[in-house]
Amino acid sequence: MKYTNSKVEEVKFNNKKIFVKRDDLLHKDFSGNKARKFYYFLKNDFNNVTKIISHGSSQSNAMYSLSVLCKIRNLDFDYYVDHIAEYLKTNPIGNYKEALKNGMNIIVKEVPKNIDKNSIFIPEGGALEEASFGIKILANEIITWAKETNLKDLKVFLPSGTGTTALYLQKYLPFEVLTCACVGDEQYLQKQFLELEEENHPTILNLDKKYHFGKLYKEFYEVHKELKEQTNIEFDLLYDSKGWLCVNKHLNNSKSDILYIHQGGILGNISMLERYKYKYD
Missing domain, CATH: 3.40.50.1100 (Rossmann fold)
Incomplete structure (x- = not known):
């Protein structure tokens, strides 16, 4: 089993065409950015x-x-x-x-x-630095796919915890990598970047509202349900909900093609969904 080379799907979300790199499907047990x-x-x-x-x-x-x-x-x-x-x-x-x-x-x-x-x-x-080994393989998959589909003006988006995946993707990709801070704030994410690399940092997007990691937000639950309905893909509630709100805010009118990296984490939805349904349904 290689645990690499995930497929890319084209979806429409809120009438915007977006490509999704399905790293959540790498393997049933060992998948996503981890x-x-x-x-x-x-x-x-x-x-x-x-x-x-x-x-x-x-x-x-x-x-x-x-x-x-x-x-x-x-x-x-x-x-x-x-x-x-x-x-x-x-x-x-x-x-x-x-x-x-x-x-x-x-x-x-x-x-x-x-x-x-x-x-x-x-x-x-x-x-950690050793993470770059697998992330470089991911970057090469994206480069190959972009060449095969003749996409030259591409932006790559993924939400961040420590920011390690986004950081190394920016190091190895010729395209701009965009991310948002999910665990801490933008300053926390910049500090995480600097601990691993001095330069070639991704672009950090933010939202007007401050969100605390692990807390429940109605808009996170709503965008999660909208994504499932419109794309037929289940995304992670902790990271992807904020990620897609950033896509809506910053990239919905972008003339560039957007590749969203689905980093898995779906197993964590089991406990999160119980909490959301108890609070909002």
């Missing part, structure tokens, strides 16, 4: 490594993808969190439930400062 970020660890051999260590939230997409990676590579997986909600412990769901099924060892405390030589440490969200 499959690209962690591809380096899938394809390379690491002598004597028996464990991967990471940290973040208990419903993280990266957590689930790393649990799949460790299962494929037959590695132990220690994942550190600052807490697990009681309702999640008693009613496992979504990324948390599936990562546990894959053998994740979840630990409620701070990540140890000293990592032994038989372990690999992967920072929260996969914000």
Whole structure:
């Protein structure tokens, strides 16, 4: 299984033609931007490594993808969190439930400062230089597709957490890469970029309203439903809802062709949709 070379679909959303790169369909278990970020660890051999260590939230997409990676590579997986909600412990769901099924060892405390030589440490969200390995392959797929379809004036859009995927795409693509900050604000995203690369940063788009990551917003729920109805594609509620609101605001009248990168994360929708339906339906 290659876990690369996803298809591109043409859709119409609010009467605007947009191309969607379906990285959500790379593989049923190992897909989206995390499959690209962690591809380096899938394809390379690491002598004597028996464990991967990471940290973040208990419903993280990266957590689930790393649990799949460790299962494929037959590695132990220690994942550190600052807490697990009681309702999640008693009613496992979504990324948390599936990562546990894959053998994740979840630990409620701070990540140890000293990592032994038989372990690999992967920072929260996969914000690391090795991510460029898989993202360069994604960039080459986009370049090949653009040539085959004779698209010269192309803008590539994707929402960002740490911004790692957008950053490395801009490094390897001849097209402008646009993104929006979903986890922190624009300053947070710029800081994340600078930690990995000094230049070639993507363009950050913003909305008039400030959004806090993980909170529920009626407009996020509404655009999610509209996307499903108009494109027949399910998008992620945490990142893509804000992403498509940015597309509507900034790119709806653009003369350039737009390629939207669908980065997966659909498993996280299970718990998010329960919360949205309880609040708004």
